[in-house]
Amino acid sequence: MIIQPKIRGFICTTAHPEGCAANVREQIAYVKSQPPVTGGPKKVLVLGSSTGYGLSSRIVPAFACGADTLGVFFEKPGQEGRTGSAGWYNTAGFEAAAKADGLYARSLNGDAFSDELKAKVIATIKADLGQVDAVIYSLASPRRTDPKTGAVYKSCLKPIGQTYTAKNVNTDKALVDDITIEPATEEEIAETVKVMGGEDWEWWIDALAEAGVLADGATTVAYSYIGPELTWPVYKDGTIGRAKIDLEQACARIGGKLAATGGRAFVSVNKAVVTQASSAIPVVPLYISILFKDMKARGTHEGCTEQIQRLFAENLYGGKTPNLDATGRIRIDDWEMRDEVQAAVSEIWEKINTGNLRELSDFDAYQADFLRLFGFGVDGVDYEAESDPVRELDLVE
Numbered sequence: 001m002i003i004q005p006k007i008r009g010f011i012c013t014t015a016h017p018e019g020c021a022a023n024v025r026e027q028i029a030y031v032k033s034q035p036p037v038t039g040g041p042k043k044v045l046v047l048g049s050s051t052g053y054g055l056s057s058r059i060v061p062a063f064a065c066g067a068d069t070l071g072v073f074f075e076k077p078g079q080e081g082r083t084g085s086a087g088w089y090n091t092a093g094f095e096a097a098a099k100a101d102g103l104y105a106r107s108l109n110g111d112a113f114s115d116e117l118k119a120k121v122i123a124t125i126k127a128d129l130g131q132v133d134a135v136i137y138s139l140a141s142p143r144r145t146d147p148k149t150g151a152v153y154k155s156c157l158k159p160i161g162q163t164y165t166a167k168n169v170n171t172d173k174a175l176v177d178d179i180t181i182e183p184a185t186e187e188e189i190a191e192t193v194k195v196m197g198g199e200d201w202e203w204w205i206d207a208l209a210e211a212g213v214l215a216d217g218a219t220t221v222a223y224s225y226i227g228p229e230l231t232w233p234v235y236k237d238g239t240i241g242r243a244k245i246d247l248e249q250a251c252a253r254i255g256g257k258l259a260a261t262g263g264r265a266f267v268s269v270n271k272a273v274v275t276q277a278s279s280a281i282p283v284v285p286l287y288i289s290i291l292f293k294d295m296k297a298r299g300t301h302e303g304c305t306e307q308i309q310r311l312f313a314e315n316l317y318g319g320k321t322p323n324l325d326a327t328g329r330i331r332i333d334d335w336e337m338r339d340e341v342q343a344a345v346s347e348i349w350e351k352i353n354t355g356n357l358r359e360l361s362d363f364d365a366y367q368a369d370f371l372r373l374f375g376f377g378v379d380g381v382d383y384e385a386e387s388d389p390v391r392e393l394d395l396v397e
């Protein structure tokens with residue numbers, strides 16, 4: 001079939017297999033252009049490995065450290081006449097490249113929050129890898145079913161205690177307008193913590209350790225975001241920020257447990273990038289459009305893979321000391337948060353409107369990056385050519 005983008009609000013309901021594979025190959029080429037990471041992990045479990053930061057967290061250990069990887073995600077396969085999701089095709093591209101380099105790369109498609117999937121992962125590690133020496137937790141989900149009770153929780157992106165009004169861009173229509181978000185209820189806060197907080201990460205590490213499939217000295221990392229003050233009401237001080245505080249508390253507990261065998265747990269605060277998760281956050285796409293223009297001009301712009309390369313090469317491995325803040329979080333958002341960058345972004349933020357959106361920000365690049373998430377607009381891909389939406393993965397069934 002000929003595959004074209006079909007955008008509905010902040011999602012694209014189609015994805016291009018060759019475009020997604022080409023994107024992955026580009027990220028792999030970047031990692032291969034960097035010096036290899038010495039002392040890196042050799043057997044890595046990546047939870048949320050199909051898109052965004054999780055995909056990069058699979059690419060970097062594989063191609064910078066020569067690691068075998070087991071990936072977990074929740075994606076849709078393609079079928080005759082209907083495309084699958086981007087993460088499915090990204091994984092097909094990743095598996096092909098990893099196997100070409102002689103690396104183990106298998107995947108599990110299912111609900112990472114469930115006990116059933118945890119048991120399958122443990123059985124697969126036992127059978128194929130013995131143990132894992134790194135676990136990357138990069139799930140971003142709108143809902144979670146608690147496996148112990150069957151209750152379904154939904155996350156939301158809302159301020160706490162106050163109504164928040166701020167500039168926002170309608171990314172489909174390129175219109176800058178004010179958006180007003182009413183504060184979350186106590187129940188919405190609690191549900192968001194349940195979905196995006198640290199409970200499931202801790203359950204994963206406990207289950208892996210109990211089953212004896214976590215190597216001594218293993219490292220585990222989960223991701224967070226802080227960002228500029230202008231987004232704090234809806235991010236850092238909002239419902240998702242509460243979930244990230246919970247993630248940090250879980251990190252402290254996990255780190256305490258792993259310390260007994262020389263293991264480590266970190267929360268890494270990453271920079272704002274265009275992903276399926278970040279495009280759903282109000283206000284953030286406009287901020288990203290302004291930020292990217294400034295960081296590109298300074299030569300400090302990074303995407304997911306550049307960020308994770310820096311996380312592995314300069315913080316976690318190679319004998320490096322992690323760049324920690326006062327509360328013990330790794331900060332690879334350091335270039336985004338530099339005073340001069342934030343001052344320049346704030347100045348533009350005051351002036352930006354629909355009329356000057358493309359002049360004052362990198363909105364065109366934002367839209368292009370968004371389409372690339374789904375494999376569209378990638379150099380060297382023939383979008384007029386027939387493409388088979390059915391692609392096989394090396395899945396553990």
Ligand code: NAD
Binds near residue numbers: 054073074222271272
């Ligand atoms: P993303 O949407 O690109 O990726 C989410 C991943 O989770 C995908 O692999 C998806 O398949 C998987 N997933 C979702 N629900 C699942 C389920 N029930 N079972 C199994 N897999 C499931 O998201 P992202 O932006 O890369 O976010 C990953 C992490 O990075 C989050 O913790 C996020 O807060 C953090 N982060 C993101 C940004 C950003 O700007 N995007 C910045 C800093 C930190």
